[in-house]
Each structure stands twice: as structure tokens, then as C-alpha cells.
Amino acid sequence: MRCPACVDADLDKEGNCRRCGGQWVDELLVEHQASHSLRVTGGRYSERHCPMCDEKMDEPLIFDVPIDRCEAHGMWFDKAELEKVLKRARSEGWEPEEQVDPGSSLRGLIAAANVWRGD
Numbered sequence: 001m002r003c004p005a006c007v008d009a010d011l012d013k014e015g016n017c018r019r020c021g022g023q024w025v026d027e028l029l030v031e032h033q034a035s036h037s038l039r040v041t042g043g044r045y046s047e048r049h050c051p052m053c054d055e056k057m058d059e060p061l062i063f064d065v066p067i068d069r070c071e072a073h074g075m076w077f078d079k080a081e082l083e084k085v086l087k088r089a090r091s092e093g094w095e096p097e098e099q100v101d102p103g104s105s106l107r108g109l110i111a112a113a114n115v116w117r118g119d
């Protein structure tokens with residue numbers, strides 16, 4: 001898969017870009033492992049393209065952090081954005097379980113999704 005943020009870089013099989021440090025997250029994977037689906041708000045348009053279908057992505061907010069998202073495929077977090085999301089999640093009452101390393105972004109996101117309340 002192509003990195004949506006770099007002009008010419010590929011993502012590794014975990015969805016990380018070694019060049020810019022961003023990360024692609026398969027949303028289905030998160031939803032399958034979390035008991036809540038991810039709650040996103042807003043919906044501006046991003047100029048970036050989904051690495052899977054090449055459609056332009058949206059730019060919704062997760063915990064008030066703007067990210068890039070293809071509704072069908074997943075979400076793109078720039079370097080440190082995922083960390084910012086997890087930090088905000090914690091300030092809204094998310095307490096990670098002990099075995100969740102907040103630095104382990106995907107697991108942290110799944111854990112945070114579990115405390116996400118829909119409307």
C-alpha cells in the first residue's frame with residue numbers, strides 16, 4: 001500500500017510508514033476487537049487518498065483530533081496523531097488497562113474505543 005502522506009513511500013505490512021512515521025489503521029480490525037464502534041464527528045474533506053481504494057478520504061475528528069478516514073477501509077494517523085487521540089481519550093476518562101501500552105497504538109486505540117460512548 002502507498003503512504004497517503006508521502007509522495008513516494010510504501011507502508012509496511014503493519015500499515016506503518018517508515019518515512020513519515022504515520023500509521024494506517026484498518027477500521028474493521030478495531031471494530032471487531034472493540035465492543036463499541038469508533039465514534040467520529042465532523043466531516044471535512046481531506047486531500048489525501050485512501051491507500052486501498054485511492055478515493056479521497058474524509059477528515060473527521062476523533063476526540064477532537066482531525067484524522068484522515070476512508071469510510072470503507074480505515075483511518076490514517078500522522079505521526080503523533082494517534083498518541084494525541086489516546087491522550088485526549090484518557091483526559092475524557094479512559095483509563096487503560098495495565099497491559100495496554102499506550103505506545104502500542106493499535107491496541108491502545110482498541111482499548112480507547114471500548115470506552116467510546118455513542119450518542
Ligand SMILES: [Zn+2]
Pocket residue numbers: 003004005006009017018019020021022
Ligand atoms: Zn509516509
Ligand SMILES: [Zn+2]
Pocket residue numbers: 050051052053054055070071072073074
Ligand atoms: Zn478506501
